[in-house]
Amino acid sequence: VETAVSTTTWLILNDSYFPGWRAYARPAGGTEADEIELPINRVNGNFRGVLLSEGEWVVRFRYSPxxxxxxxxxxxxxxxxxxxxxxxxxxxxxxxxxxxxxxxxxxxxxxxxxxxxxxxxxxxxxxxxxxxxxxxxxxxxxxxxxxxxxxxxxxxxxxxxxxxxxxxxxxxxxxxxxxxxxxxxxxxxxxxxxxxxxxxxxxxxxxxxxxxxxxxxxxxxxxxxxxxxxxxxxxxxxxxxxxxxxxxxxxxxxxxxxxxxxxxxxxxxxxxxxxxxxxxxxxxxxxxxxxxxxxxxxxxxxxxxxxxxxxxxxxxxxxxxxxxxxIHLLQTVFISVDVYLLRTMLPNGEEVVGWYSSAYKWFNALQIVPSYFTLALFPIIAREIERSLDAARRMYRMSLKIMLLLALPIAAVTTFLAYPLVQVLGGNEFLPHGAIALQLVIWSIPIGWLNSVTNYVLIALGLERMQPRAFAIAVGFNIVANALFIPRYSYVAASVTTILSEVVLLGVFAYYLRQRMPGVDWGRLLGRPFLVTLIMVGLMWLAFQIHVLLATAVGLVAYILGLWLLRVFGEEERQILRQILPASLVRRLEFLH
Known part of the structure; x- marks a missing residue:
């Protein structure tokens, strides 16, 4: 229903009130992303009605029992x-x-x-x-x-x-x-x-x-x-x-x-x-x-x-x-303190946490990948450390690269699919804020997955006593940054702080790692994958103007081509893959030769 009102007015539909109907209003010329839900009331004992404030509105009624x-x-x-x-x-x-x-x-x-x-x-x-x-x-x-x-x-x-x-x-x-x-x-x-x-x-x-x-x-x-x-x-x-x-x-x-x-x-x-x-x-x-x-x-x-x-x-x-x-307490506070601060520092904290948590459900679903990867990696890299520190370093770099090359395209694709993903999960009530939170917080996974691998490598190196210190520093940064910026920037501040906290944690991990395993060369490791992803995101944005699925397809093709053209997989990585993959599979994969 399109309408324009000069003062607060009831919009009444000439049909009987019945549970299960929902109403959404957006300014004239806006999109569904601009909608807010309105309560539906029983008017004059029988009819459906919503209360509109002054302005031009498009009101959408939907039956969703x-x-x-x-x-x-x-x-x-x-x-x-x-x-x-x-x-x-x-x-x-x-x-x-x-x-x-x-x-x-x-x-x-x-x-x-x-x-x-x-x-x-x-x-x-x-x-x-x-x-x-x-x-x-x-x-x-x-x-x-x-x-x-x-x-x-x-x-x-x-x-x-x-x-x-x-x-x-x-x-x-x-x-x-x-x-x-x-x-x-x-x-x-x-x-x-x-x-x-x-x-x-x-x-x-x-x-x-x-x-x-x-x-x-x-x-x-x-x-x-x-x-x-x-x-x-x-x-x-x-x-x-x-x-x-x-x-x-x-x-x-x-x-x-x-x-x-x-x-x-x-x-x-x-x-x-x-x-x-x-x-x-x-x-x-x-x-x-x-x-x-x-x-x-x-x-x-x-x-x-x-x-x-x-x-x-x-x-x-x-x-x-x-x-x-x-260590478990510090890890938990590290990932959940923003929920506590959002809830208590904002007047609409309950609603903000609801939007934020809808994004985090997708974020948490993806944490299965580093969880099982590190579980499989730990005994392998522990044996490599006992045998040869150089071999362990190569295995560690290879593991970091695999995590990074998986996380970056996932983050890019999720950024463009955030609106439909949140809509599927929670419905229109969680839009647009849940989608915006997901678009931001998803970019913490590339660094976060590197931290998951590095955390286990520190244990394998016998540096587990350094973990509480590293997490204490990251938690301190997380709390201070959220406390300073949440009152002004709400869930956007919490999402950006999540990314920066992972960066801080990786920096501390890298500092302690140098004591036993120097020579990781973080710049060389991160440079080309992030460059390929930047190109991927740019091409996806252009294709997104036509359709989101086209953007996804273009992005994935561009990413694979970018990895090949920039030779992200060097001879060192190919050698490790030849050692750990079955011989029959190695013979079929031409890029390993």
Missing amino acids: ASFQLGGLLSFMGVIILVFAGGVWGWQTVVRPQGALTTTRSIAKNSAAPMVLNLFNKGIDFVFAMFYLRVMGPADSGSFSTAIATAGIFEILSNFGLDILVIREVSKARDQAGHYLLNTTILRLGAAVVASLPMIVLIAGTSLFTNPFSRPEVLAITFIMVGMVISGMSKGVTGLFYVYETAEIPATMTTATTILKVGFGVVALLLGYSFVGLAAVSILTNVITFILLGVLAYRRFDLGGQWRVDWHLQARMVRLGFPLML
Whole structure:
């Protein structure tokens, strides 16, 4: 509907009011990116109406009932359940967990299954996010993201690095499994009590800012924290399955409870409990997971050892767990402090965090790439360091180049696809701000992925003690920059600060790296890939004036040609690829010769 009004006026449609309709208004001559959503009211007891301020407007009405979105989600979950059931049956048929396994097959079984199921779970969570973002809208989804980010600090403090320690210690003495499980569980509960104190300060401290946490947000944080305490105890039991080389069992249970979480979450949303209901669901699903894993562990394993409180063991666990907890805490604050500051420093902080988090969901989905790449790289480069530092340096440079050459085109393509990506995820309510945030924050992944590789190389070089210092410097920069610029530039400041924080972290990492592995030559490593990407973005911008898909195709072709013309892959990289790739594949790839 096109209309012009000289004062605040009702626009009334001559049809009956019915739930499920949504209205969007934009100035005359604008595009859908300029739209804002308007509440639809029942006028004169029957008709649909929206209130317009002075000006010329184009008002768009759209029927988007929750039943349609719910039907799509339920259909998807039906397919997921069938695929999951088929996967479990196929796994039991092929692997036969009861049979004897070689060391190689055991390692493959205990890494491949959790990895595949983890990706499966992320896919389920992503599709569920497409549903709840539309139901809750930017403000409530922003509050939910704030609650998750805030409670995430509590999870790290309460777990205290015990997840890895349980696996390591019980692997050495399986006959003491029950002893370790009891004492680490007591330690987790004690750590949770202690961790609740800084959380109270963190929550109460928001009253010092422009926009303190609301009561529903505090309640949601509390629910999530309770769920995390139960989840922490589940992780202690999960560690036993890894010790006994049956990691696929807790991974399967996690997928089952993820499916339950979606079901309970849909019920909570339909009952009108919004993000507080989703937070409460986390308690229920974690209780179910804990009970099922506990029963399975009790039936399968010999939980031997003395079931008594061992204060000496707990004190040793605190000493061993503190460095692990500290580095994990710094890493988490590094990536989530902007959410806390956006929420509390801006008068519309809930909505801003909702836009920002819609961008971050795509950003986080891409973090699968460096996560699994570094997991595979770590043992290889650790062996190379023992054999030859020069060989390790070449392998490290090759790894950096692979990460960079993957990240740069992904960032470029995402920049031009940001609007449709955010629209698919959350709908028009998250536009244009969610897309703008994605266009900015996505450019942190090229440097961020280099940091992921360098982080593991520092550990392999025995420089893990430098990690807390590096992250402390980067976190300090992140907090100061966000605190200074968020009040004026909102989520744009947070997005740019994310990029600059990754640059700061890489600079500190490079400084420490020179102590054991000099000669990386960062300028030569970064120069040509960034030049190719700059040309790619320029050509994409020209093609974007015609269509976004044409821009994507032109960009990818230009990128591949640019890598070839500028000889980004030198003889050193080709030599390494010839060594690590199968001989049959090397013969087919002409550029390796």
